[in-house]
Amino acid sequence: MRILLIEDDQEAAAYMAKGLKEAGHTVDHAANGTDGLFLATSERYDVMVVDRMLPGLDGLSIIQSIRAGGNATPVLVLSALGKVDDRVKGLKAGGDDYMVKPYAFAELSARIEALGRRAGGGQAETRLKVEDLEMDLLARTVQRAGKAIDLQPREFRLLEYLMRHAGQVVTRTMLLENVWEYHFDPQTNLIDVHISRLRQKVDKDFDPPLIQTVRGSGYSLRAAR
Amino acid sequence: MRPGSRPALPSLLRSTTFRLALSYLAIFTVSAVALLGLVSWSTSMFIEWQVQETVEAEAVGLSEQYRERGIRGLAEVVGERARSDTERRTVYLLVSPEGERIAGNLFGWPAEELEVDGWIRFSIERVGEGRFATEVTARNYTLPDGHKLLVGRSLHDAKRVKSAINRALGWGLALTILLGIVGGYLTSRHLLQRVYAMSRTARRILGGDMTSRMTASGTGDEFDQLAETFNEMMDQIERLVESIRTVTDNVAHDLRTPLNRLRSRIDVALLSETDPAALRQTLEETLAEADNLLATFNALLTISHAESGSEGFEPLDPAQLAADAVELYEPLAEEKEIAMRLDATPGLSISGDRHLMFQALANLVDNAIKYTPPGGEVAVTVARTAAGIEIAVADTGPGIPAASREAVLGRFVRLDATRSTPGNGLGLALVAAVARQHAASLALGDNQPGLRVSLSFPAPA
Numbered sequence: 001m002r003i004l005l006i007e008d009d010q011e012a013a014a015y016m017a018k019g020l021k022e023a024g025h026t027v028d029h030a031a032n033g034t035d036g037l038f039l040a041t042s043e044r045y046d047v048m049v050v051d052r053m054l055p056g057l058d059g060l061s062i063i064q065s066i067r068a069g070g071n072a073t074p075v076l077v078l079s080a081l082g083k084v085d086d087r088v089k090g091l092k093a094g095g096d097d098y099m100v101k102p103y104a105f106a107e108l109s110a111r112i113e114a115l116g117r118r119a120g121g122g123q124a125e126t127r128l129k130v131e132d133l134e135m136d137l138l139a140r141t142v143q144r145a146g147k148a149i150d151l152q153p154r155e156f157r158l159l160e161y162l163m164r165h166a167g168q169v170v171t172r173t174m175l176l177e178n179v180w181e182y183h184f185d186p187q188t189n190l191i192d193v194h195i196s197r198l199r200q201k202v203d204k205d206f207d208p209p210l211i212q213t214v215r216g217s218g219y220s221l222r223a224a225r
Numbered sequence: 226m227r228p229g230s231r232p233a234l235p236s237l238l239r240s241t242t243f244r245l246a247l248s249y250l251a252i253f254t255v256s257a258v259a260l261l262g263l264v265s266w267s268t269s270m271f272i273e274w275q276v277q278e279t280v281e282a283e284a285v286g287l288s289e290q291y292r293e294r295g296i297r298g299l300a301e302v303v304g305e306r307a308r309s310d311t312e313r314r315t316v317y318l319l320v321s322p323e324g325e326r327i328a329g330n331l332f333g334w335p336a337e338e339l340e341v342d343g344w345i346r347f348s349i350e351r352v353g354e355g356r357f358a359t360e361v362t363a364r365n366y367t368l369p370d371g372h373k374l375l376v377g378r379s380l381h382d383a384k385r386v387k388s389a390i391n392r393a394l395g396w397g398l399a400l401t402i403l404l405g406i407v408g409g410y411l412t413s414r415h416l417l418q419r420v421y422a423m424s425r426t427a428r429r430i431l432g433g434d435m436t437s438r439m440t441a442s443g444t445g446d447e448f449d450q451l452a453e454t455f456n457e458m459m460d461q462i463e464r465l466v467e468s469i470r471t472v473t474d475n476v477a478h479d480l481r482t483p484l485n486r487l488r489s490r491i492d493v494a495l496l497s498e499t500d501p502a503a504l505r506q507t508l509e510e511t512l513a514e515a516d517n518l519l520a521t522f523n524a525l526l527t528i529s530h531a532e533s534g535s536e537g538f539e540p541l542d543p544a545q546l547a548a549d550a551v552e553l554y555e556p557l558a559e560e561k562e563i564a565m566r567l568d569a570t571p572g573l574s575i576s577g578d579r580h581l582m583f584q585a586l587a588n589l590v591d592n593a594i595k596y597t598p599p600g601g602e603v604a605v606t607v608a609r610t611a612a613g614i615e616i617a618v619a620d621t622g623p624g625i626p627a628a629s630r631e632a633v634l635g636r637f638v639r640l641d642a643t644r645s646t647p648g649n650g651l652g653l654a655l656v657a658a659v660a661r662q663h664a665a666s667l668a669l670g671d672n673q674p675g676l677r678v679s680l681s682f683p684a685p686a
Contacts, residue, residue, distance in 0.1 A: 088537070100523075102519055102522075104516065104519075154552060180549065180553060182549070182579070182580055182583045182584075182587075183580045184580055184583055184584040184587060185520060185523055185524065185527070185584065186553075186587060186591070187520070187588070187591050187652065188557060188591055188594075188595075190553060190554065190556075190557055193556040193557045193560055194553075194556055196556075197556050216509075216512070
């Protein structure tokens with residue numbers, strides 16, 4: 001993917017760019033708001049990562065400007081401001097996702113992947129399919145290898161999220177925010193317990209296992225390689 | 226100037242109050258001058274009218290003498306009256322048709338032109354003690370036989386009365402202006418002193434003395450109201466500054482230990498480890514420790530966010546929050562062989578921050594599961610009480626001794642001295658902060674056995 005990184009902290013930006021390049025992305029970096037807006041409007045990117053507090057022009061103004069220009073490139077807002085209200089402001093300005101500093105690189109990388117893929121995917125799907133796992137979003141049924149799997153509503157939503165992001169890394173925080181819709185910090189490995197329950201139903205009696213644990217990051221739904 | 230001592234004169238002259246006093250004084254002076262002018266004018270009109278009345282009365286008397294005793298008698302009376310008026314307040318002159326003086330105390334007919342109605346005004350030199358000039362107003366009559374009579378009266382007394390009145394009015398005016406200036410000066414100095422007192426207090430606060438407060442005079446006037454509002458504002462600011470200071474102190478104090486551990490782990494690895502696998506192992510452990518540190522840091526930030534106000538509140542269904550928390554933690558409880566029970570009254574509403582409320586509830590459930598032995602039960606209840614709405618989390622664990630219940634609400638407090646159970650010791654502190662933010666009261670009670678933590682929200686108004 002082609003990623004624009006607008007971040008004034010040179011060291012953090014260099015570290016981020018290095019990590020993203022190693023993951024196979026192309027990264028352009030702007031160290032201030034003015035350069036950032038110029039790049040954002042003159043080049044085409046798959047995802048933009050914008051820091052909220054920037055010299056020159058602040059992050060939210062950049063997002064508002066590019067959105068006003070009809071540019072729908074997914075934007076991940078980075079901020080040291082973590083209040084719910086700040087998050088709402090960030091998303092209202094046209095951001096697609098919001099991350100509070102400090103963050104783990106794995107989290108950032110997973111979210112960028114998710115944003116980049118989302119841009120391409122069709123919105124009105126009624127069926128999801130990964131390998132031999134099938135989900136009918138209208139009938140709310142799940143089958144694997146033709147066998148019906150009975151899921152609780154939350155398990156259904158968890159699996160749906162994993163299937164929509166099949167092949168990508170999905171972090172625990174992303175699951176909490178998107179499946180449970182709470183921004184909070186569980187002190188225990190809650191998500192792991194839910195995933196292991198889901199595994200019982202989806203993977204236990206089938207081969208190959210589809211729900212993979214990505215060490216240090218989260219989970220990924222794909223056939224084990 | 227520095228507003229320190231008493232107000233200095235130049236700044237006092239520039240003060241709003243003094244300028245206001247001066248403009249009032251100017252308006253007052255103009256109207257007073259107009260009023261005094263009117264008084265003075267009407268007084269002099271009255272005095273002149275009185276003088277003319279006297280002259281006419283005199284003339285009436287003389288005309289009676291003329292009618293009764295003819296010209297000779299008139300001359301006699303005029304001569305007599307002229308002689309008896311030693312101070313020459315009244316002047317008389319009787320002349321023949323040819324213009325010859327017959328009687329009177331004037332030596333000749335005045336040269337001045339006649340005014341309307343036969344009135345004439347002229348000056349004479351007075352003889353007697355101290356000669357001086359005086360103005361006279363007189364009326365002349367032509368008798369039927371051609372003789373002419375002039376009767377007049379000196380304006381000397383009238384002038385003295387007039388000037389006495391004018392002097393009195395002038396002094397009065399001068400006194401008024403003086404009192405106005407002095408009064409304006411004193412009033413503005415008094416007000417300025419109060420303003421400067423406030424300014425001094427503000428400067429002391431600017432200088433770092435956060436405990437300084439304005440003093441009220443006790444009259445409850447607008448200055449007192451201002452001082453009161455200012456003091457309330459300062460109380461609030463002091464509380465906020467204090468809470469920021471507490472957070473900063475805690476962060477500095479409590480993050481130092483894990484940071485130090487992190488540092489020495491890296492230090493030791495760099496010194497002794499050479500095996501790449503062992504180094505990798507150390508790096509992974511270090512990363513896990515850094516993540517813990519971040520989690521602690523985020524918990525502290527969440528606490529301070531919860532302490533910073535009620536921004537972003539929305540109506541929440543406590544039963545929904547409780548159900549979500551139970552649903553989220555149920556697999557974890559099951560893994561530990563703990564039963565989870567939800568007993569929530571639906572349809573209630575509280576105003577709050579969804580995410581912080583959920584975090585608080587999750588912390589309570591998390592704690593309950595952590596401290597409850599296998600086979601126990603964790604119950605989450607939402608109920609309407611007499612006072613409002615209560616959300617409670619009860620477990621069948623060891624509970625907390627009554628004496629320690631207050632202490633566990635503080636930051637980084639862990640009753641488990643060995644720190645064998647995972648956690649950062651911020652869980653209940655966060656719940657306490659969220660409770661304060663939502664004006665809810667947090668109570669730790671006995672579940673017999675176990676701990677029962679309840680959040681009581683006041684009934685919505």
